[in-house]
Amino acid sequence: MRSDLPNDMQQLLDDIDHFIDTEIAPLQAENDNERFFDHRREWARTDFEAGGLPRPEWHELLSEMRRRADKAGFLRRDLPTEVGGTDASNFEMAVVREHLAHRGLGLHNDLQDESSIIGNFPSFHLVWKFGTGDQRSEFAEALITGERFLGFGLTEPDHGSDATWMETTAVRSGGDWIINGAKRWNTGMHIATHDLVFARTSGEPGQARGITAFLVPVDTPGLSVDLFRWTLNMPTDHADVSLRDVRVPDSAILGEEGRGLEIAQNFVHENRIRQAASSLGAAQYCIDEAVSFARDRVTFGQPLAARQAIQWPLVELHTDGAMLRELIRVTARDLDTRSHMEVSDRVSMCNYRANRLVCDAADRAMQVHGGMGYSRHLPFEHIYRHHRRYRITEGAEEIQIRKVAGHLFGFTGKKK
Known part of the structure; x- marks a missing residue:
């Protein structure tokens, strides 16, 4: 292709x-x-x-x-x-x-x-986009070489996709901020030097404005990594984190005070289109491997590839992949030349459809390969277990479908 x-x-x-x-x-x-x-x-x-x-x-x-x-x-x-x-x-x-x-x-x-x-x-x-000169100097090269690593503390025990309702707060105390709250699925905390903690500093629950992002050193008193959650695909790097009277200076703010949600949205937008492309690539790998096996595997005197029960599901998946490839590439090009919000609905289309496709393709590859497909001696179960997470993380597919619906029916975007 x-x-x-x-x-x-x-x-x-x-x-x-x-x-x-x-x-x-x-x-x-x-x-x-x-x-x-x-x-x-x-x-x-x-x-x-x-x-x-x-x-x-x-x-x-x-x-x-x-x-x-x-x-x-x-x-x-x-x-x-x-x-x-x-x-x-x-x-x-x-x-x-x-x-x-x-x-x-x-x-x-x-x-x-x-x-x-x-x-x-x-x-x-x-x-690089939101940091001060000092923050760039401290983190930019170090994040590339691995001397620094940022955890990502957005999700909470009672709040996932509804991030505007987060309960973690930060209040001023002299020239500092005092952060209290809890985070869940706080990624990368086993190697993090700092945690990017999102907390409400003003406004009311449900409002996008009023959430601020803080660069918090993990050795700050009051920050506690309480538990790493075991997942469908191991090892884990997803922590439960508690913040009890965590004191950080005003210089710990990344970006503008009260506009931290824009940072989180920037994180997921470009990540979603690239992750969609990765899911598509893994899906095509599963399809290609299933096709190759079906050509070689002979049962009851004929190759599996001669049977429509094998052909048709793979044809459907292959067709979906070809159409999705075009959508992903066109959307990626538009992300390079237009405002992210102008194409956010198509980013969501790409992401949720690609993540479904790879799960379906891995499942079908398992089925075509029979018992060996179900075993860990072939990669399909690993591909499925890994990519299944993306139907939930960085915006559950229901949230992304809702975004597409908002543009389609004119509740958001230009038709609003």
Whole structure:
């Protein structure tokens, strides 16, 4: 599905493949690193006796992959030229994310950690776009190299998609702020140096204005990581966090006071289109593997591929993928040239449909492969367990469908 791509984009994909084949695949094959990707993957990655957190040696392997990718000039493509990037467009990143996921499981693009040879740095972009000069100096390069890591504290025990109703508060105390509240699914807290905590500083529950984002060092007194929630796909990095009289200076605010929700929305918008592309790539991988197996597998004297019960479901999935690919790429191009809010409904279309597609494709690939498809010796169960989360996180699909409906029926957007 590359015939419609510009020559420079096709060359980039060829360069990516060459780098993976010559640098990353051999690293994956060293020292039984395959244990992180074959049937042992969940157990090799997870320290079940330490709360289900990722094993240090798993993180070390990912770090080595990123170091090699950075040296080769791939890791920072998405970043500004000021820090060694190429200011890659949303269109380029959508194409790349699909391509990497389409290659299947591997160190080049790990689904679970969203760790790739072409880095995904949402926290960097938030600091770069909304941060002060001092915040950029402290965090920008450090977030790339791993010396700094930001947790993301938006969701709460009683509030998920309804973030405007969050109960975490921050009140002024002299020149400081005192934060009280609780966060759930606070991602990345096992390695975070700081937590990006969203708290209401003014306004009323349900109002978008009045929520502020704070960069809180994790060793600040009163901040407590209470529990890491075990999930369908392990290891976990999703914490329950308590904030009890956490004191931070005014300089900890990221962006404008009271406009923190804009930061959260910025985080999910570009992430959603890229994640949709990744889901599409993983879905196409599942479809292609099922088709290949059906051609080779002979039952009752005929290949599975000769049976309509096998053909038709895969044709439906393949068709959905082809249509979704066009929508994702057009939407990504528009994100590069238009206001995010102008295309937010199409971003939601791409995201919820792609996340459904990959779950359906993984499920169908399991079915076509029979008992082996259900086993951990093939990657489909891992793909399903990972991508199933995206039908909930970063805006549940019901929320995204509601957004599309708002534009369709004129409740929001230009028709309002």
